[in-house]
Amino acid sequence: MEEPSPSTELLAAGWSEQDVRRYRQLWTYRSRWGAANLDRDERRFLGRGDAALRTIQRSPAPVSRKGLTDLRQGCFVALDFETADQGRDSACSIALVRVEGSAIVRREHHLIRPPRRSFQFTAIHGISWPQVADAPTFAELWPQLAACLDGAQFIAAHNASFDAGVLRACCEQARLRPPAQPFVCTVQVARQAWNLRPTKLPDVCRHLGLPLRHHDALSDAEACAGIVLAAGPLGSG
Structure with missing residues (x-):
């Protein structure tokens, strides 16, 4: 089956729709303006999402x-x-x-x-x-x-x-x-x-x-x- 989007990945991992929306909004803001313009709680929230996605998506690299x-x-x-x-x-x-x-x-x-x-x-x-x-x-x-x-x-x-x-x-x-x-x-x-x-x-x-x-x-x-x-x-x- 095809690979779902990051939003789908987080929902599948048990994140609420509200938290997924917040992650996407903060991710977009960070990409545009930089993490320095986020407060500590927002950076921590983004870090949790980033870590969750790395865990979900991690798989051994394909062989050459x-x-x-x-x-x-x-x-x-x-x-x-x-x-x-x-x-x-x-x-x-x-x-x-x-x-x-x-x-x-x-x-x-x-x-x-x-x-x-x-x-x-x-x-x-x-x-x-x-x-x-x-x-x-x-x-x-x-x-x-x-x-x-x-x-x-x-x-x-x-x-x-x-x-x-x-x-x-x-x-x-x-x-x-x-x-x-x-x-x-x-x-x-x-x-x-x-x-x-x-x-x-x-x-x-x-x-x-x-x-x-x-x-x-x-x-x-x-x-x-x-x-x-x-x-x-x-x-x-």
Whole structure:
């Protein structure tokens, strides 16, 4: 799923709409006039917002193209989540595609019952509460999926900070340990390999001739796997 705006990030982290509006106003003021023109409380408030965004958005830096050339000879897993609402713990669909060498050897695609009934993104991915009401929770599902990551050298995702954040939030909510593998962002892969702009998933798939049903988690994950493979020495890069 696409990376949300900083405002969405803060709302998902539990900030109120009033605090998000205040942060945006103070951020704009600071950018225009400088922090010296803010009082101490305003600077502290901005600092809290800045720190929250750094924490939310932090994810391992993508490996270089040279690194991908080496890693693709081993094993990696492409991952995609769809979420129900603005909370990072609201995963309602997950797909994992395991690649060994240059071949897909395993596909997993499941609906997930999120912790809330509210669905804000049905128009994007087509999933609604009645479809997931009897689905397993992330806590029930993840233990059987985690084996898909055994031996994988990295996890690939498009806008990896989003999917990494969803995985962390879901694991935290379920009191499970998140996987140790670093994330590789296929947005950065596409920019490094082919100098593409824009680099939304449909744009990259169009450039590479990859099939895509955007916001279908399995199709998105397969596309991410295809991007990594295409960036290697046997691909078009």
